[in-house]
Amino acid sequence: MSDPNVLLLLTDQERYDLTAPGSSVETQHVDRLREGGMTFERAYTPISICSAARASLLTGLYPHNHGMLNNCHEADAIQPNLPPGHPTFGELLAADGYHTAYVGKWHVGRDQGPGDFGFEYHGGADRHHDADLAGDFCTYREELGVSVDEADLEDAIYTDTGTLVAARDPVPVEATRPYYLAQQAIEQLREGLDEPFFLRVDLYGPHHPYVVPEPYASMYDPAEIDPPASYRETYAGKPAVHEQYLDYRGVRSFDWERWAEAIAKYRGFMTLIDDQIGRILDAAEGVEDLCTIHTSDHGDFTGNHRQFNKGPIMYDETYHIPLQVRWPGEVEAGSVCREFVSLHDLMPTFLDLAGVEIPDVDGRSIRPLLAGEIPTDWPDAHFAQYHGDEFGLYSQRMLRTAQYKYVHNGPDRNELYDIEADPNELGNLIDHPAYEGIRRDLEARLVERMEAVEDPIAPWTATAMGR
Template sequence: MSRPNALFLLTDQERYDLTEPGSPVETPNLDRLSEDGMAFERAYTPISICSSARASLLTGLYPHNHGMLNNCHEADAIRPNLPPELPTFGELLAEAGYVNRYVGKWHVGRDQGPEDFGFEYRGGADRHHDPGLAGDFERYREELGVDVDEGDLEDLEDRIHTGTGTLVAATDPAPVEATRPYYIAERAIECLRGETDEPFFLRTDLYGPHHPYVVPEPYASMYDPEAIERPGSYAETFEGKPAVHERYLRYRGADALDWETWSEAIAKYRGFMTLLDDQVGRILDALDEGDLEDTLVVHASDHGDFTGGHRQFNKGPLMYEDTYRIPLQIRWPGEVESGSTCREFVSLHDLMPTFLDLADAEIPDVDGRSIRPLLDGGVPADWREAHFAQYHGDEFGLYSQRMLRTKRYKYVHNGPDRNELYDLESDPHELTNLIEHPDYEDARGDLERRLLERMRETDDPLSQWAGDVLG
């Protein structure tokens, strides 16, 4: 079998539940990937913050092993750049003869870009996350004659802010063709139309539906706020939860948002998702038109977004399904069965060794594991039965957390506060913390033991301290 061309589509803070079958959001092109390939029901991120998750994707390592514990562009970044000695899939694919191109968001280093990691960069970055790569999108808007400055919030309509003044959602008065998602899709299509004698890997990182949920018409009013049902976790009381949960609500100013306001913001988020889906459709159409329909196509997200879940937005030191469970669809004609479903636990950082495996390139010693056997329809006997994840804090300050998610339970270790235990069969919205419930003592002990084992297996430095209270 020859090595496949690959198109990797990464969205930014896209929720799993709004891409699964029966979702109220129109995503016909993501549905198309699921129908033509494999959809993963238990895909998760190793960490729900952008730079850290993207660094794990590149390296196949957990954040505690690659060192980028929080966002690189902020003043409190633990590590502003990814250590150059760590092997990444871009570099290894290039060594294996692949022509790698990259479009869109980077956000894995202040002084580094895709070209430092085996990719030819084709533009689309914004100035907030990647100032050294930005500028081409602004020139594109000028060529279109669009006067609206993308960063000028005063020009936005229907603005929704938190009590602290943070913009959550708004309507962009610019036409669709002048939006960053449309432009990134244009650049990706140009790459697909380029000639290459070698196999190619095209990574396309779309901004959004990351907050603020700023979208143009017709997407801004595509979903009726009055038709949106409250998420089950909107009933959150914070009783029995770690103190940081409620403090984060106030810190973010989300406690000032009532349901009427939230429904309007959620409607914009859903419109954003459909806008992105339409751009995915344009890219897939270009793929088919170029007789490249046999190309491996992978769609995933770096992590999710609360979008009103637990009355929060964005992400933070709350290890709920809203931000840790991610969409993942893989289409590979002739290799992956159409309409198939995988129910095994997989992680975003498994994609690094998977890409190398499919390219017949050597896989270094990493934390992730190739999911190629799952694509073939099999399940190795030693495949993981739980997902291990972590969080280290963001602008709220450092806050170490570790999580173990099994098919029934979720256990969260909060070093400086009370731990969490959820029975996801009886409480799918994670409202009741059972950490002190006597009926769950055996389950708690088993989860603590398994979590500590996983921490030790991955050389997690926190395990030496957690060992005193876990297992």
């Protein structure tokens, strides 16, 4: 069947384990998607930083090929906007006759917005990240009679460098941005979408600051949250940047009590978002031939390895992402896919669903997987990269297999983890003699993947590995 309606629900910095089976976080509406469709157990992002990951979703390309290597809103941005010349799924679907609509966060350029890439934009952007798109949410709050600034927040937690981490927001749920964005999406579903349509809803959060109102702010008791195994991190044998990031992010002084308070708000934020997803799903009931996808741009440390936010630290907490696809009649309810898929595989997938010719991209359509078919040449490992945050460039490349993870750090020592034996990635085995053969095999496979996608540092990486 061609030309289905598509609803994409993209969260911001949501870890895989928040909505995974067995999670202690209440996400009954994402659970609806999982129970009614397919869950991808090995979905990963190509890069764990917002602008670059979102540009990969739009283009189907790795960051080194689309050019947006780090966040676009800071002064050190490699590219303030997505470079021209890359086909995007919004433009291609619109050209094919889809009604393409967009609500919420953008963060793929300072001077361009969804309207420049084939979408009809319906508001909700963030004043910090997308200044020229902002204003509508502030007006909405004013109409509700709500005027709250940072000084009004309760139980606020700040990093040592002054970044707001979490707080209780003394506003009604209806005055939160997730509620507002859900309302904009609902209005589009009820009133303004011609079929076939592609509706993209980019929900802010659970990205920090984890600022949530009641009942979500006290929904999870910090006293009942146990430290994860990775909280025992010592950084022995790890690249120096790992420990340096405790100071860079300003969390070296955080003890477990403070982390537990922040994690409780992070979980409450996710449940708030899930309830808004539920409102959107309810509004979409009755839409025929609707394919609904929930995923995130990347994850969040929230205390794992004692880290905050994300960075040049390639643990699964920031690279493993949720992905559920519900498409009644086409995708088996309650099914599970264990193949490796990447966020930028969704771009060619959307085109494939619509019967649109797929341009030359790095991603690959997951439609065969949705049908329960595994192509014989489907990759058995995930390739990812990182290029740096606000402090400058820092080259990293990663190969993640079912059992192992290899990380090449251009400026520092490399990493090797046996995920089956050490799922928390605490012990770096890069110099362990028993793993020399495995290390050399992963190095060869990593260089091969880099060469296949024309990674410009592939020759230097191969030289550094002595290959």
